[in-house]
Amino acid sequence: MATIGDVAREAGVARSTVSSVLTGRKYVTPETKARIEAAIAALDFTVNQGARALATSRSMTLGLVVRFHESEFTPALATYIVAVTDVARAHGYRMLLLTDFGAADAVRTVIRTRQVDGLVLLNVVENDVRFAPIVDAAFPAVLVGMPAELSGLDAVDLDFPAAARTLVDHLADAGHRAVTFVTWPDEVFAVGRTYAAHFRDACLEQALRRRVVVRILHAPVAPDAVKEALRRVLDSNNRPTALVVHNDAAIAMLPFVLRDLGLEVPRDCSVVSLHSAELGRQFGIPYTAVESQPERVSELAVGRLVARLLSPADAVSTVLVKPSLTVRGSVACP
Amino acid sequence: MATIGDVAREAGVARSTVSSVLTGRKYVTPETKARIEAAIAALDFTVNQGARALATSRSMTLGLVVRFHESEFTPALATYIVAVTDVARAHGYRMLLLTDFGAADAVRTVIRTRQVDGLVLLNVVENDVRFAPIVDAAFPAVLVGMPAELSGLDAVDLDFPAAARTLVDHLADAGHRAVTFVTWPDEVFAVGRTYAAHFRDACLEQALRRRVVVRILHAPVAPDAVKEALRRVLDSNNRPTALVVHNDAAIAMLPFVLRDLGLEVPRDCSVVSLHSAELGRQFGIPYTAVESQPERVSELAVGRLVARLLSPADAVSTVLVKPSLTVRGSVACP
DNA sequence: CTGAAAGCGCTTACAG
DNA sequence: CTGAAAGCGCTTACAG
Numbered sequence: 001m002a003t004i005g006d007v008a009r010e011a012g013v014a015r016s017t018v019s020s021v022l023t024g025r026k027y028v029t030p031e032t033k034a035r036i037e038a039a040i041a042a043l044d045f046t047v048n049q050g051a052r053a054l055a056t057s058r059s060m061t062l063g064l065v066v067r068f069h070e071s072e073f074t075p076a077l078a079t080y081i082v083a084v085t086d087v088a089r090a091h092g093y094r095m096l097l098l099t100d101f102g103a104a105d106a107v108r109t110v111i112r113t114r115q116v117d118g119l120v121l122l123n124v125v126e127n128d129v130r131f132a133p134i135v136d137a138a139f140p141a142v143l144v145g146m147p148a149e150l151s152g153l154d155a156v157d158l159d160f161p162a163a164a165r166t167l168v169d170h171l172a173d174a175g176h177r178a179v180t181f182v183t184w185p186d187e188v189f190a191v192g193r194t195y196a197a198h199f200r201d202a203c204l205e206q207a208l209r210r211r212v213v214v215r216i217l218h219a220p221v222a223p224d225a226v227k228e229a230l231r232r233v234l235d236s237n238n239r240p241t242a243l244v245v246h247n248d249a250a251i252a253m254l255p256f257v258l259r260d261l262g263l264e265v266p267r268d269c270s271v272v273s274l275h276s277a278e279l280g281r282q283f284g285i286p287y288t289a290v291e292s293q294p295e296r297v298s299e300l301a302v303g304r305l306v307a308r309l310l311s312p313a314d315a316v317s318t319v320l321v322k323p324s325l326t327v328r329g330s331v332a333c334p
Numbered sequence: 335m336a337t338i339g340d341v342a343r344e345a346g347v348a349r350s351t352v353s354s355v356l357t358g359r360k361y362v363t364p365e366t367k368a369r370i371e372a373a374i375a376a377l378d379f380t381v382n383q384g385a386r387a388l389a390t391s392r393s394m395t396l397g398l399v400v401r402f403h404e405s406e407f408t409p410a411l412a413t414y415i416v417a418v419t420d421v422a423r424a425h426g427y428r429m430l431l432l433t434d435f436g437a438a439d440a441v442r443t444v445i446r447t448r449q450v451d452g453l454v455l456l457n458v459v460e461n462d463v464r465f466a467p468i469v470d471a472a473f474p475a476v477l478v479g480m481p482a483e484l485s486g487l488d489a490v491d492l493d494f495p496a497a498a499r500t501l502v503d504h505l506a507d508a509g510h511r512a513v514t515f516v517t518w519p520d521e522v523f524a525v526g527r528t529y530a531a532h533f534r535d536a537c538l539e540q541a542l543r544r545r546v547v548v549r550i551l552h553a554p555v556a557p558d559a560v561k562e563a564l565r566r567v568l569d570s571n572n573r574p575t576a577l578v579v580h581n582d583a584a585i586a587m588l589p590f591v592l593r594d595l596g597l598e599v600p601r602d603c604s605v606v607s608l609h610s611a612e613l614g615r616q617f618g619i620p621y622t623a624v625e626s627q628p629e630r631v632s633e634l635a636v637g638r639l640v641a642r643l644l645s646p647a648d649a650v651s652t653v654l655v656k657p658s659l660t661v662r663g664s665v666a667c668p
Numbered sequence: 669c670t671g672a673a674a675g676c677g678c679t680t681a682c683a684g
Numbered sequence: 685c686t687g688a689a690a691g692c693g694c695t696t697a698c699a700g
Contacts, residue, residue: 001446001448003676003677003678004677004678004679005677005678013686013687014686014687014688015677015678015679015687015688016679016680016686016687016688016689017685017686017687019678019679019680020679020685020686022678022679023679023680025679025680026680026685026686027685028685028686029685029686032685032686044446046443046446046447047447047677047678048388048447048448048676048677048678049447049448049449049678050384050387050388050393050448050449050676050677050678051388051676051677051678051679051692052677052678052679053384053678053692054382054384054385054388054676054677054678054679054691054692054693054694055677055678055679055680055691055692056678056679056680056692057692059384061430064431066416068416077412077416078411078412078415081412081415081431082400082402082411082433085431085432085433086433089433094430094449095430095431096395096428096429096430096431097398097415097419097429097430097431098419099416099419099420099423109380112335112378112380113380113381113382113383114335114382114383114384115383115384115428222618223616223617223618224618249616252617255590256589256590256593259590259593259594260593282557282583283557283586283587284556284557284558337692337693337694338693338694338695339693339694347670347671348670348671348672349671349672349693349694349695350670350671350672350673350695350696351669351670351671353694353695353696354669354670354695356694356695357695357696359695359696360669360670360696361669362669362670363669363670366669366670381693381694382692382693382694383694384692384693384694385676385692385693385694385695386693386694386695387676387694388675388676388677388678388692388693388694388695389675389676389693389694389695389696390676390694390695390696391676669700670699670700671698671699671700672698672699672700673696673697673698673699674695674696674697674698675694675695675696675697676693676694676695676696677692678691678692679690679691679692680689680690680691680692681689681690681691682687682688682689682690683686683687683688683689684685684686684687684688
């Protein structure tokens, strides 16, 4: 493996001059530069990133901290992982993957060993154990998902309250007055998934405002259990005229249940949903919906983190991605 | 951030002695060792991995090369990413995530910049463009998935031929003589997914051996298209008595189609499948099946790579994970 | 058993 | 504009 010294010798200059053209931080006469570039090409030289990191004390690497909660339904995780990594590379950063191994300790260790310049946290919960070591070390980080109010960290997420209002309005505008809101199981709220709570709160508020009566169903995510829960709602005498669904498992299973019961959308029941874009695409979920925007969220999150690395004193910010409604004709007048 | 020099000063020893207790490669008297450990604790010292990597020329980092093929159906990708990373950590390795950016160049660059000690390739295809730079550099790597015969690289995968034989036998044993084999669309074969071809070949061979007549359906993966394709097969006069499905999109949509047509499994049609464990779990796919084993495959793959890092001269090996059949009562006598 | 020295491959003031 | 020197934080022969 050629080193910067080999290149310098080949080009007949000092190592520091080679370094100048590598970093581009210093003017080098075109002729010298050309000679150095020729030497680099001839020797097939590539800078040793580790050595550079040691010299600059910047690793040009970000850490992606992923957590897995068994109780959840997250086929969309890969989309975020890949999107975040792609965006990071576009900014010139590599991505170190940190899976959960006693999350708080993992974060503490990676910060202290100086392996990464900043952290991206996926699957954030309200009072995430990963926050403390980051805040303690005043380490640059960005959250994908909303924390509780005062985490002191940058965060990016879909605007779940706005999404809820959009969906409720869509139903209210069509004349619905009694809807069932299918949301996540209690555990999801309990572990502090703010997307669940924020969506629910906004949904109920907007319903009140629009004079829509809402019943809440905390549906499980296990396939059979969620079907059974949906069946009970749809097979009753006072069937709601519409469903607002915020539960990926439920929306994936809903078509089965509807067919079982011989119900048609929107004739017998209107449906709107908020679900992951990935799920929607792969299962062709045919309902009017707001879908997650993993690419957009990832782009903004990494962009924020990179900006903070450049100016650490920036004020902490929270960015909410505007939801967009895709109308698919699953809503009719009741 | 405390350095090894700070620790040495605090403990009143030389830096090299501190290094000896850090690496554990040299005997140090218990008293000195205790003093050094106390100093490490007092200063909250953690070794700078980059500096260590530079000194040892081993990064203790593996690269995970992920490719995305739009045409595919891979909600299971995250499972592999997380599993591989977990296993690597258990072996003391960090994981650098490399998403596709002109795959061959990406691999070449990461090898030359010495950022990783070895590579794990996910989503391998038959004549993967990522092979050449690895073989050229004689770089340690392991493939998750089967390459064409002579890649010269270690590989680990589910034993797809054995899985095919198991499923065909299961149907043949129950007396089925005319089955339809639902497989991946042509593109999947065309891009060189060996799992598709290996399964198909073994399926057809075993059917011949067991005197089962097989019709082949290359089903698309788009939700509506795959439903339509299944509908045509199941709604015909000469409906097969059983289905062998190897196509995650098809198996996910099959229950819809069956209910639409008012068909019951196994009364009207038997079903066996090979699909991803992730899909099976999240959608509760109710059919007798062989499921992918992401954890097991990941464990063996990383284990193989780590072993090769220790003894680079080992013979190249191909490991096939034995499939296991989960019987769920979706097969009856025709 | 311990320590002084050299070196891993870079970058960055600082002279010239 | 170019180069010699020091330094980033470790490890590893090699003396003692």
